[in-house]
Amino acid sequence: MDEFMLPCLTKSFLGFDCPGCGGQRSLWLLVQGNFSEAFFMYPPIYPLVILGGLVVINKFLPLKKYSFFVSVLAAISVASIIINYIYKLTY
Template sequence: MNIFLSTYLLSAKKFMLPCFSKQLLGFDCPGCGIQRAFYLLLQGDFVAAFKMYPAIYFLVLLFSFLVFNKFYSTKYANKIIILLSISSVATILISYIIKLSS
């Protein structure tokens, strides 16, 4: 299992998509870094993943809850989805503004 995971991680890095906004316009888009942050999460480097893309944890929670909610219905699912969505968008926008201003 360990060999499979390390082989997958090594090959996954080769297939990351380039940022077309950065290539065309010359500056990062709000989504720049999400692939690398997810890759760092898979490697277990949680601090580096947060530094790369601070919204990664809210997005992982959101998508995990959406998958969970698909199979097991919860009472306050809509409120949880809205809360996680707002948290994700707010974190993306705040970190993008900080990145642009520095």
């Protein structure tokens, strides 16, 4: 499956990771059932998967407080991406 993953253009051209580096590999690990490895590969994977699942569920079963849940999960996702990126840059 690794040969079908998209390469990171930022890493290819500039030589350093982008904020999303590790997301594809982490999602693949999650699909395979390696939950802890997926987290260590890319910690923001869990809020992003929950956010994606919420969007899909809302398409079929509209939720009352959908906008509130999406706002909270989006804020958590962005914060976790930024924290993870800063951590990767400093270590």
